[in-house]
Amino acid sequence: MGKSGTLGCLLVLSLLFSSCSNGRVSGEYLDIMAKPTEERYAPTEIRDYKGVRLDASIGPRDNSISGIPRMDPKTYRLAITGLVENPLQLTYDEVLAFPAEERLITLYCVEGWQATILWKGVKLRDLLQEASPTAAGKVAIFRCLDGYTTSLPLTEIEAKDMLLAYTSNGIPLPEPLGYPFIVVAQDKLGYKWARWVETIEISDNPDYEGTWEKSGYDNEANVP
Numbered sequence: 001m002g003k004s005g006t007l008g009c010l011l012v013l014s015l016l017f018s019s020c021s022n023g024r025v026s027g028e029y030l031d032i033m034a035k036p037t038e039e040r041y042a043p044t045e046i047r048d049y050k051g052v053r054l055d056a057s058i059g060p061r062d063n064s065i066s067g068i069p070r071m072d073p074k075t076y077r078l079a080i081t082g083l084v085e086n087p088l089q090l091t092y093d094e095v096l097a098f099p100a101e102e103r104l105i106t107l108y109c110v111e112g113w114q115a116t117i118l119w120k121g122v123k124l125r126d127l128l129q130e131a132s133p134t135a136a137g138k139v140a141i142f143r144c145l146d147g148y149t150t151s152l153p154l155t156e157i158e159a160k161d162m163l164l165a166y167t168s169n170g171i172p173l174p175e176p177l178g179y180p181f182i183v184v185a186q187d188k189l190g191y192k193w194a195r196w197v198e199t200i201e202i203s204d205n206p207d208y209e210g211t212w213e214k215s216g217y218d219n220e221a222n223v224p
């Protein structure tokens with residue numbers, strides 16, 4: 001095979017790899033990225049973390065229910081309401097004042113793609129503790145700027161010590177990924193990762209069904 005043939009093969013292979021598995025294959029991979037994949041990384045975005053290749057914060061397409069909502073930092077408040085003793089209305093900066101944690105976690109969507117991203121955020125546990133859920137409170141319902149909702153049991157938020165993230169791969173959470181905040185619902189399918197979170201409502205209803213759950217998706221949503 002001639003030189004151009006070899007190059008052509010490499011290009012096709014790298015395209016295949018990037019579209020099938022977000023640039024990752026088990027074992028060794030060619031250190032080549034298709035241009036459209038490459039271009040999704042922000043200039044200052046971290047691309048490798050402890051030997052793991054990170055996926056770009058901005059995915060190849062937007063599957064959200066109604067596009068990317070605009071958040072106005074002047075009027076934005078993160079509300080923690082419902083079955084709590086101390087309802088909260090926090091500004092963006094007030095949320096960021098809580099202690100921060102960094103974690104490498106993969107989001108798996110039921111539609112077959114995945115994204116491995118380095119998240120930084122505050123612990124949902126810390127926020128909830130401040131609001132002080134009543135004994136009847138069992139579930140956190142997340143309501144988002146685009147009207148999307150989903151929920152997680154408080155026990156699972158505790159067990160995984162889940163984060164509410166505001167950076168991805170070292171850059172401020174990009175708007176398509178959920179600015180100002182995304183729930184990093186570790187070990188749960190993508191539809192539990194509420195983006196553009198505006199309200200966390202503590203509820204006593206363990207059977208609450210959010211946007212995707214209502215249309216038949218499993219409410220437990222564990223990554224298989």
Ligand SMILES: Nc1nc2c(c(=O)[nH]1)N[C@H]1C(S)=C(S)[C@@H](COP(=O)(O)O)O[C@H]1N2
Pocket residue numbers: 059061062063064065066108109110144145146147148189190191192193194195196212
């Ligand atoms: N507010 C909001 N959050 C959302 C969604 C949405 O449409 N709106 N989609 C969910 C789904 S199904 C997935 S897989 C992840 C990532 O969505 P993306 O595929 O649009 O990037 O966000 C989740 N959180």
Ligand SMILES: [Mo]
Pocket residue numbers: 109110111190191
């Ligand atoms: Mo999804």
